[in-house]
Amino acid sequence: MTSTLPSQPDPAVTAALTDVLDGRWAEVRRGAREQLADPRFAPVYGETIPEARARVSRLTTELAATGATGLGFPVAYGGTDDQGGSVTSIEMIAFCDLSLMVKGGVQWGLFGGAVVALGSQRHHEKYLADIITNALPGCFAMTETGHGSDVQQLRTTCTYDPVTETFDLHTPHDAARKDYIGNAAQDGRMAVVFAQLITQGQRHGVHAWLVPIRDEDGTPCPGVTIGDDGPKAGLNGVDNGRLSFDHVTVPRDMLLDHYGQVAADGTYTSSIENETRRFFSMLGTLVRGRVSVGGAAGSATKLALEIAVRYGDTRRQFAAPGEEREIVVNDYLVHQRKLLPALATTYALHFAQGELVSTLHDVQGASELDEKAQRELESRAAGLKVAQTWHATRTIQMAREACGGQGYLSENRLASLKADTDVFTTFEGDNTVLLQLVAKGLLTGYRDAFGSLDGWGKAAFVAEQVREAVLERTAARGLVQRLVDAVPGRDEDVSMLDRGWQLAAFEDRERHVLDGAIRRLRKGASTPGIRQFDIFNNVQDHVLRTAETHIDRIVLEAFVAGIERCTDPRARALLEKLCDLYALSTIEADKAWFLEHGRLTPARGKALSATVNQLLRELRPHMRTLVDAFAIPDEWKACAIIEEEHDRQEAMAAEDARIRAGGYGTPAVAASVATTDATATELEMAPAQ
Amino acid sequence: MTSTLPSQPDPAVTAALTDVLDGRWAEVRRGAREQLADPRFAPVYGETIPEARARVSRLTTELAATGATGLGFPVAYGGTDDQGGSVTSIEMIAFCDLSLMVKGGVQWGLFGGAVVALGSQRHHEKYLADIITNALPGCFAMTETGHGSDVQQLRTTCTYDPVTETFDLHTPHDAARKDYIGNAAQDGRMAVVFAQLITQGQRHGVHAWLVPIRDEDGTPCPGVTIGDDGPKAGLNGVDNGRLSFDHVTVPRDMLLDHYGQVAADGTYTSSIENETRRFFSMLGTLVRGRVSVGGAAGSATKLALEIAVRYGDTRRQFAAPGEEREIVVNDYLVHQRKLLPALATTYALHFAQGELVSTLHDVQGASELDEKAQRELESRAAGLKVAQTWHATRTIQMAREACGGQGYLSENRLASLKADTDVFTTFEGDNTVLLQLVAKGLLTGYRDAFGSLDGWGKAAFVAEQVREAVLERTAARGLVQRLVDAVPGRDEDVSMLDRGWQLAAFEDRERHVLDGAIRRLRKGASTPGIRQFDIFNNVQDHVLRTAETHIDRIVLEAFVAGIERCTDPRARALLEKLCDLYALSTIEADKAWFLEHGRLTPARGKALSATVNQLLRELRPHMRTLVDAFAIPDEWKACAIIEEEHDRQEAMAAEDARIRAGGYGTPAVAASVATTDATATELEMAPAQ
Structure with missing residues (x-):
């Protein structure tokens, strides 16, 4: 590899990076950038909860009109059967509005996905077309107040009665009520409800039923009690709610019976004999949700980093000796230490996510189920969901702080990115x-x-x-x-x-x-x-x-x-350097292990930190290029400071020039540089020579 | 020290711990627990911004009626001249409502405090009584959009004209507008405005003036433009705003002239000749705000930890072999690793904060200024503000995650603790x-x-x-x-x-x-x-x-x-153990340094982690005692899960018992324990013997 690092930001390098990042579903990404770069999809600040819910409800239906929502569905019912495209599309919507991404994820990913994967052709024929257009808004009612992580222990029961040929769906106590269910509090008309299947006096573990919960007027169906989870830390455009069932009658054919069937007389059959294996096979088909959350977390992280990097590239604070203007914040080593390793990790996770989406697409699109590949996919999806979401929480927090008081104002976007993604670390699997x-x-x-x-x-x-x-x-x-x-x-x-x-x-x-x-x-x-x-x-x-x-x-x-x-030599050189930073800052963060196990000598341990600092210096000129390469349309950013800060700094520079040319009083900056600012220590510490 | 660890939770131990924690201002703490344990001071969830502002405005005035707001003011004007009590009182209000704490901190700490410290007797006589009762709500207008950290570089100017014997207060451009100013957007009638003082063609650095900004009807004064910072990540009960001045005329006697005076003819005088020293002397008197923020961060952290510990002590998830009920979440080692070191650090910071408040009280209450002591106080205040606020951000985040989806719902308090304290890491000094x-x-x-x-x-x-x-x-x-x-x-x-x-x-x-x-x-x-x-x-x-x-x-x-x-032997033994955990988990977090510098051998490094785990096991039975000792009144908690979760777990236990006694189907828990839950690996990994 003989390519050299580009000496300065260059649009051609940015474009080459975007190409590599866009990857296999570049077409879907480009389509989203065009279709969704519309002010109505931009986030809105300061809404009341009813306003946010109404707007996101409306947008969910409008989203269906773009055609993107059918990506994950079979061609026969109006979809395009493109799993990878579907997940990529959710990743793109996440840039615009995370409530919309979650609401859409519930409708098409979880609710629609469950009908596809757990249901039979009769369910597909009857419901999928309406699900794709959002004519039938639905819920994915799995989690209960008492069981979130251990869903195999759900306490809702669904008991078959061969006399009436119906099931009796029942919530035995408060711990068994369905909780945090998106689309439940306001919009959902049906729900895929998970419950313990009981027939002929035997339990067969968790299964799913399609259950109407509201009529067309929005009135809850008989026996269904709908609660509202109320205000949340974020995602207030999503109507999360609670569902309880008081002996609700469910027709036999509403059992989503791909993995387990109940005959009219109550006889239970399944192609998978072991209850646990059956349960995990059912869950396995739903891995897409977990992959989507990881991708959405990545989008929010990229946006937060772009805001912090661009603000830090413009914002100045503290004078330094011999410098005419105050120091650009991104020039401080400690600021680079915050932003650049996070940026390197974001790139690393982006590539890992791309690989995961590809695997998902190939494994779930294969005509035969490869059990080993499916197990690896699930493990990879779980692991990357963890890495992406914790990285998002940490990085968005850091970006918020890197923008100071500006970061706390809603108009600068970071507040909502933080609030909306916060739950990602504990939902779709803690x-x-x-x-x-x-x-x-x-x-x-x-x-x-x-x-x-x-x-x-x-x-x-x-x-x-x-x-x-x-x-x-x-x-x-x-x-x-x-x-x-x-x-x-x-x-x-x-x-x-x-x-x-x-x-x-x-x-x-x-x-x-x-x-x-x-x-x-x-x-x-x-x-x-x-x-x-x-x-x-x-x-x-x-x-x-x-x-x-x-x-x-x-x-x-x-x-x-x-x-x-990556075929562009300069873009490639930049990626190589960034990869060095990812690798070495990851090792540095766990340096104790490497020292304790004799993998690093103390001297090499110290050299490691010096090398990381050297990489920061080399990457500093390319921070802006690296975030520009995410190619996030301006319409999606909705961040005041990245528009305004530049002009403010120019105004101050002009003012300083006026003062130097003989304006009012002594120039503020020049007067105090030597003694007062926080960098003055370097002067005081330097030996008199 | 021969005392032994108490073998189980004991109210006497809790009470003894509370005594030690309450410390020098125990009286103020006990008073607050009585006076503010009223539902009207409890937080309210899901308010719109106008509702939140109206409520917090009203409460600010009601707070004045409790008498607590005069603690930091001179006796001559209706105060009690108790600096330490004043800061402690803010720490207590922070348990109730952080918007109220910040609004009160602005009114009495920053605005009132500046009038006391920077003004002369004529200002005190004219304004302090009304400030204490909130009859005169005010702002502390220091920060500008362009300068937050480096306030010596503020760009607002205030130029003296000896002809009219008035000052001309002016905002030269947008970067110089006052920003994030509490009480500005809605309630403030006056502001302490910081600006560059210019007289006789010379600049004398930053000084402060008392400037009317609104008349009694709420109309902005001539030349004053008031903006609204709009929705924020949190603290939406505080009306943060922006102030710009278009050549506003300020009478000469409105200069807060304790540290610098301007005679009628424009001659500038000050007892501190060096401009920078003068500036930092002025700022030094305002250290109380920084100390208060640290204390408030501590309160929010304690509340978050109490919620997570109590939920984790009740909540169960995942069955384990040979156990009748699911495992209590606090019994998991990894959960202890999250909660207990944070709890130990919270205790450590509480004691450090108590020492700091004591020093503040003694140094600022002394008749003569001890410059060295003041410098040490400022450094200590800065350092502890950093430690307290970053610890709060990390710990509240962790507590939120430790409560899973419940932690994301506003009704469980953690969302607002997180959102409201977030800005603490960057305000009152980044x-x-x-x-x-x-x-x-x-x-x-x-x-x-x-x-x-x-x-x-x-x-x-x-x-x-x-x-x-x-x-x-x-x-x-x-x-x-x-x-x-x-x-x-x-x-x-x-x-x-x-x-x-x-x-x-x-x-x-x-x-x-x-x-x-x-x-x-x-x-x-x-x-x-x-x-x-x-x-x-x-x-x-x-x-x-x-x-x-x-x-x-x-x-x-x-x-x-x-x-x-601490004189109670069992409480003391518990504190000793907790202090071990603070010390060793702090060393563990920086283990690489100790290894790299030969302070720990690799073997001892490994033993360190084992010792931390052993401390967690020993402290596990005392988690509840340790949070109970914070003595936070129930009225302040406003957290649904710590009320409800117990009953839900009992309902599930009763249901399981019914099933075991021959209820419907096979018991859910028993059926799947051996193979399906996340702890099952222990079985699979155990060698067949």
């Missing part, structure tokens, strides 16, 4: 629970490969094999292996900017952390008299670390694969 | 700028002590002396020194639970980081051709670290001093 899910997958993979080893004692052998057995393939696997194999000499002689060294460091950490977790679990299990729960719980922090290190590796490999697709 | 202020103080102290050393080269000697010269005394200094001196033997043989070892580790880190920063600054300064700005900027991250490590030490020492005041 992040901590999802990490545990990912970890469980890793541990199970390990056990499958080595469970039969005598006493699991051959540690060295095991460690050697783990990489092969556990490390899931990513798109870049071949390339990664070549880079890792090419690392020359002893670890501490290799440049930290060697991509192979970085990749090997991520791999090695993942393997070692997993190996350690397994050793500790085994040791715990052999402790006499230990409470079963404690075997796992005593090392829960270590187990979750396995998932985190795994996700980090997946993400780095996706970044490497993304760079590989 | 946290990063404040860290730099603290660091500057440390560097200056170092230079004052060693500036004359030949070439600063005697590094060893310097290092030895730094502790004495730089480490500010805290209340516990004597005790700390005894504990440090008592540390036996070599570092790696000493128990990490030895308080002396912990204290020495914090001290040693602070000293070493500071020493390194100075070395790097000196090296930078001697680099040929270096841009002045870069000398400092190249090591800005390191410089800010000096402030962080300094604050950590101050806080740990305050915790140690706090424990010393």
